[in-house]
Amino acid sequence: MTTERKTASCWQEALETIPRGELEKLQTERLRKTVEQAGHSAFYGKVFKEHGLSPESIRSTDDLQRFPFTAKDDLRAAYPYGMAAIPLQKCVRVHSSSGTTGNPTVVLHSQADLDEWANQVARCMYMVGLRDTDVFQNTSGYGMFTGGLGFQYGAERLGALTVPAAAGNSRRQIKFIADFGTTCLHIIPSYATRLAEVFHEMGIDPRRDTRLHTICIGAEPHSEEQRRRIERLLGVKAYNCFGMSEMNGPGVAFECTEQNGLHIWEDYVIAEIVDPETLRPVPDGKTGELILTTLRREAMPLIRYRTRDLTRFLPGCCPCGRTHRRIDRFRGRSDDMIILKGVNIFPIQVEKVLMSFGELGGNYLITVETVGNSDEMLIEVELDGLHTDNYGALQRLTREVIRQLKDELLITPLLKLVSKGSLPVQEGKAMRVKDLRKL
Secondary structure, X not given: OOHHHHHHOOOOHHHHXXXXXXXXXXXXXXXXXXXXXXXXXXXXXXXXXXXXXOHHHOOOHHHHHHOOOEOHHHHHHOOOOOOOXXXXXXXXXXXXXXXXXXXXXXXXXOHHHHHHHHHHXXXXXXXXXXXXXXXXXXXXXXXXXXXHHHHHHHHHHHOOEEEOOOOXXXXXXXXXXXXXXXXXXXXXXXXXXXXHHHHHHOOOOHHHHOOOOEEEEOOOOOOHHHHHHHHHHHOOEEEEEEEOHHHOOEEEEEEOOOOOOEEEOOOOEEEEEEOOOOOOEOOOOOOEEEEEEXXXXXXXXXXXXXXXXXXXXXXXXXXXXXXXXXXXXXOEEOOOOEEEOOEEEOHHHHHHHHOOOOOEEEEEEEEEEEEOOEEEEEEEXXXXXXXXXXXXXXXHHHHHHHHHXXXXXXXXXXXXXXXXXXXXXXXXXXXXXXXXXXX
């Protein structure tokens, strides 16, 4: 197969623009096979028997609601191989979480699973305009974290020249970008902001001195304001991607060039959105917890997996012509919510306000602690463009930021503007919240 034909195959028009009625028939067929496959695992074999469920229980996708949810604790309890639906001899790879609070979650893959995953990621990359003429640099860690290998194999399937730079070492990243003519990066949003700062420190303008035009961002919640700031700093288009190791990894959903919601690939998963408290479905347009069921997994299918991610289905059709539904950018996670003085607060709300001020940098930290008999929130954020000795300007800026935070959060936080470089620099996922009430 020539390179041109290989790249063109990543545009799967028949599946990406499939009419909704035909898509539901395809989902029903694949769901029935998934239930049959899942029943071979020790975990689901027991669950299905207890609930009287079988492949024959599926007549349409609506029947999925008869099945119980699967939670992360179920995967931990089944550690290490209780979720395997094929013999271990037929599995070729295992990924897992860090397991810092107990057993890690383990995800098994067959060769067919890895091939499908590569196809998924390549489809995503093609959708945002990447081709076999691009040079793709991956700043994610390789190993048990799925972001590195997932994008690596997807980019190779696309036919792009790949630079597996892995995480960290910003100056080396920039050298590779310049020397190899990198056109696309896969990068965590907080690290993209940090990389832009290092570009500036090195006297390199990424908009003028590199060939970068596209970045794929994900792995941590971020606001639209943060995305637009990254685009300005690096001179690129930044596309949101969503994935999780339980669903293979990156490639579950991805923005198209419209940048108006992420197309969730419904030939690979069935998506539901439920109220995180009642676990009942919510109407389209209303925020709830995303629930996912795999449709093309051989080694370890998952039924109604609770992602804990909060989003909503976007109404209407996408101008790009793809018929797969779109989910909104993530508001946060149901287990990341801060409850302060009776108010539900998500870190993404704080970021939305901070990133709207050009005087503020991209690095911030939220600390919640009990002071006397009251819980208080302190937000520390680095300055970018103002000197800390400009007292009058700092006072005016502080008052305006607090006013907008109060409007957004419905509580009045403490705000501390600090000089650039004062807060810890992180080249992996940024730690945005310290809740000292739990200590």
